[in-house]
Amino acid sequence: MSTIPTDLRYASTHEWARLEADGTVSVGITDHAQEALGDIVFIELPALHSELIAAQPVGVVESVKAASDIHAPISGKVIAVNEGLVDAPEGVNTHPYESWFYRMQPNNPDELQQLLDAEGYQANT
Template sequence: MSDLPSDLRYASSHEWARLEADGSVSVGISDHAQQALGDVVYVELPEVGQQLQAGQQAGVVESVKAASDIYAPVSGEVIAVNEQLADTPELVNNEPYGSWFFRLQPSDPAELDKLLSADAYKAVCDAEA
């Protein structure tokens, strides 16, 4: 498994969450997830303004091998989506930790503390292998 950025929090469903300086949370999928999917060919993102609950389906990522749901790691309002992924979904394969899918304004920032650390997430991935 590749290096896991320690400044991110992880969901066991393979999303990562990064707390931004403005208090918003960027969400993407882990390197482990994109490797399992293979070449990403399409990303369906949530609508800006949509309210999401932690664990709720927020979108879909499709690859040449499979389609997989993307879940919100924390509750909040979608304040931005990464429009680049509509035209170049393969960015997810090239830069899984640089290619965020959407940003949330969290309704309860403490939910971030319930997510996994990099070490705990690595243990989840190792257990799946």
Template structure:
């Protein structure tokens, strides 16, 4: 059973999104996703300043089992990436909801509202 925080929204592609008080959105991968991937060994991060549409590929998470594309749960400009993941990608396994991947300045608030809530994500992954 995966841990799914109630204060996050989720994309069906298993990224989580957390709204911040400054209007930005922090993005990472879900506990369910990191368990499915196994031991994460590499994270390809997007470039700061890149403008994304919702659903655009933004990077790759590689594990000992597979490589999985990361997708933007909402559109916007990449404001920051978690460079700590370059040297310690396993943080995504250890703390999937504390180990963010990128921060976005969202272009459309409605996209965030369209993401799955915790109950919806739980149903989507069959838990």
């Protein structure tokens, strides 16, 4: 397993969340998740401007061997989606921590503190 970035927060469902300088949160899946899925061939992203509820499914990642739901790590409104992943989903396999799926405006930024830190996430994988 690769190094788990310490500047991110992690959901037990293998999504990562990064607090950006402008107060928004970028979300993607972890290296562990992409490794378990295998070669990713399709990503269904949440709709722009949709309201997400923490821990609820918001999209799907499909690989050659499985499909898995993407869950919202925190609640908030989608303000951007990474359309580049729709055309080239395999980028998640090579750069999982640079390949953000969507950005959101959190309803409550304190929810990030309820997620796992890198050490806690590593202990759970």
